[in-house]
Amino acid sequence: MAIQAPPGAGTRLFHPHFEGHDQISARTLGFWLYMLSDALIFTGLFVAYAVLNNPMAAAAGPIAPQIVNQVEGLWQTYAVLGSVAAYSLGTVALKSGNKGGVMLGIVLSILLALVFLYFEAHDLLGLLAAGNGPSRSGYLSAFFVLVATHGLHMVFGILWMLVMLVQIPTLGFSANVVARLINLRMFWQFQATIWVLVYVYVYMIGAF
């Protein structure tokens, strides 16, 4: 397409019936951009964790090998990946317009997410009870905030899923609902990716 050409017989000055743009594709791009900004939030938190993951910042308190539980973390990882798989199977049902299939996938996804959150709450509350809360040291502050921010993402994801469970039967697969289901799938995979990074960086590397 040339930058500039003289007008000819085929030159159009206006474009009636211009369909504009595809709403779902604009929303999907917007959601990708939101995830980019969210990924930067986690970048900041990982940086803070990296800076504070040293004996100085532990202020004579425990560091990773003393507090992280890789086995529990592994169950958490299975739960969160299973939850993503369940949701993805639900979106396969979306292709065939099967409301029940989508809702079943979401319900399974929520249940597995709750399993994850149970382990996480158990983990964090145990640390708090042992006096190793975020106010103990700079290292524990970074640990708690990083893990809890991911957990908070899951809580909001569950809330979103609950809303979708109401909207699928009442509103049907309208353009809005479909766009939300697609974005929710991306969000759910995004938080799972973050969890895998947390597991590798905090739990696995931290164990040594």
Added chain:
Amino acid sequence: MQVAIQGPWSPLFGRLTLDSIPYTNPILVGTFAVVAVIGLAVVGAVLYYNKLGYLWREWITSVDHKKIGVMYIIIGLVMLLRGFADGLMIRTQQAMAIGPNSPGVLGAQHGFLPPFHFDQVYSAHGTIMILFAATPILTGLTNVVVPLQIGARDMAFPYMNALSLWLTTAGAILVMLSLFVGDFSAAGWVGLVPLTELPFSPGVGVDYWMWAIQISSIGTTLNAINMIVTIIKMRAPGMSWFRMPVFTWTTLSTNIIGLTAFPVLGVALALLGADRYFGSHFFTAGNGGNLMLYTNLFWIWGHPEVYFLVLPAFGIFSEIIPTFSEKPLFGYTTMVAATFAIAGISWAVWLHHFFTMAAGPDVNGFFSVATMLVGIPTGVKVFNWMFTLYRGRLTFTTPMLWCLAGLFLLLLGGLTGMMLAIPAVNYSVHDSVFVIAHFHCMVLLIGAAMFAAVAYWFPKVFGFKLDERNGLMFFWTFVLATGIVFIAMFALGFEGQTRRLAYIFDPSWKAMLWTEEAGMMLYLVSIGYFVRMLYVSLRDRVPVAGDPWGSARTLEWLTHTPVPFYNFAVTPQVNARDELAWRRDHGLDKVQPEAFEPIHMPSNTGIPFIIGMLAFTFGFGLIWRIWWLAGFSLLAIILAVIIRSFDKNLGYELQPEEIADMERNLSLAGIVAEQPARTPLTEAEAH
């Protein structure tokens, strides 16, 4: 996990007591009286002329990008005035409090501001000018102009656009409220740690600063997403990437910066918040806190933020200079490349804000070279503008004059910036007013671009030009004042004056400080001319149509002036880079569409405003530790979002007959016109 706080606390009112109202401070009482009188006058006028319904239906609930842009600019101008008042107080204090024998009034030992109050004033000045004046005004300009420049009906997400506006407003209200309820941060606009930690700043000032920025920067991030999607997805047919106006390019790059930089600020402030509210130890002195972690996180946002502001300014220059040179922009492609080069380098220079703070020579060397690299694309831009001017048919209208003044300020600020890029120089001038003078040249160049843009695009939105005579007086007094204040400040920097001094110990600086004060008085005069310019323009209202400058080049001038709320009656087909100039050259600029078709428009909604106000009460609750208020507000925000997601309103369709009427009589469709109630589409009609 709640931390212990000083002073009283009650479940109902949190930390708020009657003593939080500074009724003993005559400056604040006086300010309150003025604000109250102005506020009552505005409310009274709205009620007297019975415009409350109009205001709600046409502005507060509006999702029209032009109205949202105008509201952004109005908020920015109000905050600009507030920030200027702070600047005036800083300069006056320094002009008064020179030497041990200088008198003190209003409870101050020297000058008229006690140190704690003075610290709040400079902290507020920086915070407001960067985040609540420059950012909203530029966001507003991009909101108004970019969809028109790319031939779009609106932004990609009109509802989210309104949400961004009202979140920014919530932050601005919090900053203003800190004047009259409680106090503001006294730890600088950058929030020096550990000074901002609870033991050293036990009051609510830091909380005001933190939450105001946090809430408004969520708005800025959402707006960045909106802008990027709009530019990528909503361009008119034929508008290929390299036919986009340079202002659209700079808006794209600036919002990529905003999208990636603001979340980091959010993290820095959230971690500080965790320290202040949960007693964690991210940035504390002791218990494993790391002070440099904050400084790095803050400036990883802080430096890109500078380019977030300056790139739209460069875009404005690139629109206005070709218009008033009657030539295409010289070196369009290099201009775009330079824009993205600046944006790219912006992430790799943050450490130059603290060369003197314990980095080794290798680290300093890297950031020094990276900083100097910025000079290359910026130099390309300056030469491009100069070659655009060269042998052009120049008209010195006010927008053009502002741009030229901006170029001089860019030169002054840029070359002193190159000096500051040398780490060794920083060991002499770090934290001196030389640095202050340098970055004020830069932000005032942004200011010049803003005034240029407002004058340039004002007729597009309102259908009449700003008064040229008063505009010229405003320009000359403002530019002269800038010279007087900041050249003296450069000199004082070399003499060793450090920033943020409530008391001047060296009497030999008196002459320069008084020169600066004289400059501030001239600024006051320029504000007078600004107000008069607005008044005279509004009073006379000489209507203009089409392209009022006669030599504008880009797509936004193709539609009617004042622009109807649906932007383009029929979507234009873009054939060239400077579409309007191309049509004018080929005698096609007067061609209008013959037939109209229905236009799908979004319906107005009050939910963004409600969420914005709830964000305000959420912030207020957290600042004063009124937990029920914060919790209730957060819950209500979540509920509002959910309720909105069940909304079945699909917008409405503007019918061809109505469009034809409006095209004949533009006052029916202008920005101040009141629209009749329209019935939303049903699900069946939409398919």
